Amino acid sequence: MELGERLIKGDKRACARLISLIENNDNRAIEVIKKHYNKTGNAHVIGITGPPGGGKSTLTDKLVKLLRKNDKKVGVIAVDPTSPFTGGSILGDRVRMSDLATDPGVFIRSMGTRGHLGGLSKATKGAVNILDIYGVDYIFIETVGVGQSEVDIVKSSDTVVMVMVPGLGDDIQAIKAGIMEIGDIFAVNKSDLDGADKTALELEMMLDFKKYDTWRPPVTKLSAVKNEGVNNLLDNIINHKEDMLKNENFKLRREKNAKLEILNLVEEELMEMVHKITDEHEGLDTIAKKVALRKSNPYTSRDEIIKLIKK
Amino acid sequence: MAERPIRVLVAKPGLDGHDRGAKVVARALRDAGMEVIYTGLRQTPEQIVSAAIQEDVDVVAMSILSGAHNHLFPKVVKLLKKENADDILVVGGGVIPEDDIPSLKEAGIKEIFTPGTPTTETIDFIKKNVKRK
Numbered sequence: 320m321e322l323g324e325r326l327i328k329g330d331k332r333a334c335a336r337l338i339s340l341i342e343n344n345d346n347r348a349i350e351v352i353k354k355h356y357n358k359t360g361n362a363h364v365i366g367i368t369g370p371p372g373g374g375k376s377t378l379t380d381k382l383v384k385l386l387r388k389n390d391k392k393v394g395v396i397a398v399d400p401t402s403p404f405t406g407g408s409i410l411g412d413r414v415r416m417s418d419l420a421t422d423p424g425v426f427i428r429s430m431g432t433r434g435h436l437g438g439l440s441k442a443t444k445g446a447v448n449i450l451d452i453y454g455v456d457y458i459f460i461e462t463v464g465v466g467q468s469e470v471d472i473v474k475s476s477d478t479v480v481m482v483m484v485p486g487l488g489d490d491i492q493a494i495k496a497g498i499m500e501i502g503d504i505f506a507v508n509k510s511d512l513d514g515a516d517k518t519a520l521e522l523e524m525m526l527d528f529k530k531y532d533t534w535r536p537p538v539t540k541l542s543a544v545k546n547e548g549v550n551n552l553l554d555n556i557i558n559h560k561e562d563m564l565k566n567e568n569f570k571l572r573r574e575k576n577a578k579l580e581i582l583n584l585v586e587e588e589l590m591e592m593v594h595k596i597t598d599e600h601e602g603l604d605t606i607a608k609k610v611a612l613r614k615s616n617p618y619t620s621r622d623e624i625i626k627l628i629k630k
Numbered sequence: 631m632a633e634r635p636i637r638v639l640v641a642k643p644g645l646d647g648h649d650r651g652a653k654v655v656a657r658a659l660r661d662a663g664m665e666v667i668y669t670g671l672r673q674t675p676e677q678i679v680s681a682a683i684q685e686d687v688d689v690v691a692m693s694i695l696s697g698a699h700n701h702l703f704p705k706v707v708k709l710l711k712k713e714n715a716d717d718i719l720v721v722g723g724g725v726i727p728e729d730d731i732p733s734l735k736e737a738g739i740k741e742i743f744t745p746g747t748p749t750t751e752t753i754d755f756i757k758k759n760v761k762r763k
C-alpha cells in the first residue's frame with residue numbers, strides 16, 4: 320500500500336516516514352499532503368513556547384496524559400536546536416515524555432531546527448499537516464526555548480501557550496515586547512517554587528496595557544512536575560479555541576496562518592530558483608566578487624537575476 | 631540540498647543509572663553531524679522500539695553498564711524485527727564482558743563498544759554500516 324493510504328489508515332510507520340520525507344522537502348510527502356489536505360484542519364494545534372528549561376516538555380507530557388483520559392489522539396512535535404557548526408543536534412525532549420512512548424494514541428516526533436531561525440524547523444508545518452492527515456485530535460508543537468524570537472509558533476498554531484517561570488523578574492521586562500504579543504495563554508510553571516504569585520501579577524499588569532475586544536490571555540499558575548493546575552490550563556486551551564469559534568477569529572487566524580504558510584513556501588522555492596539559475600550562469604560567487612570589486616553593484620545584480628528568473 | 635543527517639536513538643535500557651557513557655556517545659555523534667534523539671534512563675525495550683519507529687531513526691544505540699545486556703539488547707532487536715523495522719542498525723556499548731560479545735552479535739547487535747573505545751570508532755562504524763532509507 321502506498322504511504323498516503325497507510326497514513327490515513329493511521330499507520331505509525333508511514334507517518335514517521337512521511338515526516339522524514341517532508342523534512343527533506345521530498346516530493347513524495349508533498350504529493351501526499353496535496354492529495355489529502357482537504358482532510359486536515361480538524362486538529363487543534365497548540366504551540367508550547369517559553370524560555371529554555373521552563374518545563375515545556377514536562378508540561379506537554381501532562382497535558383497529553385489528560386487528553387488521553389478522554390481518549391483523544393494526540394501528536395507532539397518537539398523542536399530542539401541544531402548546531403550551526405556541525406549540523407548535528409541532541410533532541411532531548413522525549414526524556415520528559417517516556418511514559419507516552421508506547422501509548423498507541425500518541426505520536427511524538429523530535430525535530431532539529433536544521434539552520435532555521437525562529438524557534439521551529441522549516442518542515443514543522445509540513446509535519447503538522449501529516450499528523451493532521453494521520454488523524455490526531457490535538458497537535459502540540461514545543462518550540463526551541465530561545466526566549467524572545469519564537470514568532471514562528473504563532474504562524475503555525477491555533478493557540479499559543481507561553482510558559483513562564485517564577486524569578487524571571489527583569490527578564491520579563493526585557494522580553495515582554497516579544498512574548499506579550501505571542502501568548503494566547505500564559506502559564507506560570509514551577510509554581511511550587513517561590514515567586515510565582517509575583518510573576519503572575521507582573522504578567523497581569525503587562526496584559527492590562529492592552530485593550531481586548533474578545534479574548535484576554537488568561538494567566539494560570541501551575542506545577543508540571545507536581546501535576547497541579549494542569550487541568551486548568553487544558554480548560555483554558557480548549558476555551559481559547561471555542562472562544563475564537565464564537566466569532567470570526569478562528570477563521571481569521573487560519574486565513575492569516577495560511578497566507579504566511581504560502582508565502583514561506585514561495586520564498587523558499589524562489590530562493591532555490593535563485594541559486595539554481597545563478598549556478599547555471601556565472602554563479603552567485605562571481606556576481607558577488609564583481610560587486611565587491613565595484614565592477615557592478617547590488618541593485619544591477621538583483622535586476623539581472625530577476626530577469627533570468629522571469630525568462 | 632544538503633544530505634539529511636543520520637538520525638540516531640540513544641537509549642538506556644534497564645534499571646541502572648550510569649548515564650555518563652550514553653551522554654558522551656550522544657555528544658560525540660552530535661558533533662559528527664548526526665541528529666541524536668536521547669530518551670533518558672530506564673527505558674523498556676518496548677519504549678525504545680516505539681520511539682525508534684516514531685522518530686524514523688537509522689540507528690538505535692544502547693548503553694548498559696548493569697550487566698543486563700544479554701537479555702535487553704536481543705529483546706530490542708527481536709521487537710524491531712516484529713515491527714518490520716530490522717533495517718535499523720543496532721549497536722550497543724557499556725561494561726560488557728568479551729565473552730558475551732559473540733552471542734550478542736549473533737542476536738543482531740551489529741557492534742559492541744566497551745570502555746576505552748574512542749568515540750571516533752563508533753562514528754566510523756555507524757557511517758559505514760547505516761542503511762540510508
Ligand code: B12
Nearest residue numbers: 646647648649650651691692693695696723724743744745
Ligand atoms: C561512574 C560510575 C558510577 C556512578 C555513575 C554516574 C553516572 N551518572 O553515570 C555512580 C557512583 C552513580 C555509580 C553507581 C553504581 N555503580 Co557504578 N560505576 C561507575 C564507573 C566507575 C565508571 C562508569 C563511567 O561513567 N565511565 C565513563 C563513561 C564515559 O564510560 P562508559 O560508560 O564505559 O562508556 C564508554 C564505553 O563503554 C562506550 N559506551 C557506553 N555506552 C555506549 C553506548 C553506545 C551506543 C556506544 C556506541 C558506546 C557506548 O563508550 C563510552 C566512551 O568510551 C564504573 C566502572 C568502570 N570503570 O566502568 C562503575 C560500574 C559500572 N558500577 C557498578 C556498580 C555495581 C554500581 C552500583 C550498583 C554500586 C552500588 N552497589 O551502589 C551503583 C548503581 C547505581 C545505579 N542507580 O544504577 C559496576 C557494574 C557491575 C556490572 N556491570 O556487573 C561497575 C562496572 C563497577 C565494578 N567494576 O563493579 N557508578
Ligand SMILES: Nc1nc2c(ncn2[C@@H]2O[C@H](COP(=O)(O)OP(=O)(O)OP(=O)(O)O)[C@@H](O)[C@H]2O)c(=O)[nH]1
Nearest residue numbers: 371372373374375376377415464508509542543544
Ligand atoms: N520545580 C519544578 N521544576 C519543574 C517543573 N516543571 C519542570 N520542571 C523541571 O525543569 C527542568 C526542565 O524541564 P523541561 O520540561 O525539560 O523544560 P523545557 O522547557 O522542555 O526545556 P528545553 O526543551 O530544554 O527548553 C526539569 O528538571 C524539570 O523536572 C515544575 O513545575 N516545578
Ligand SMILES: [Mg+2]
Nearest residue numbers: 375376412461
Ligand atoms: Mg523541552
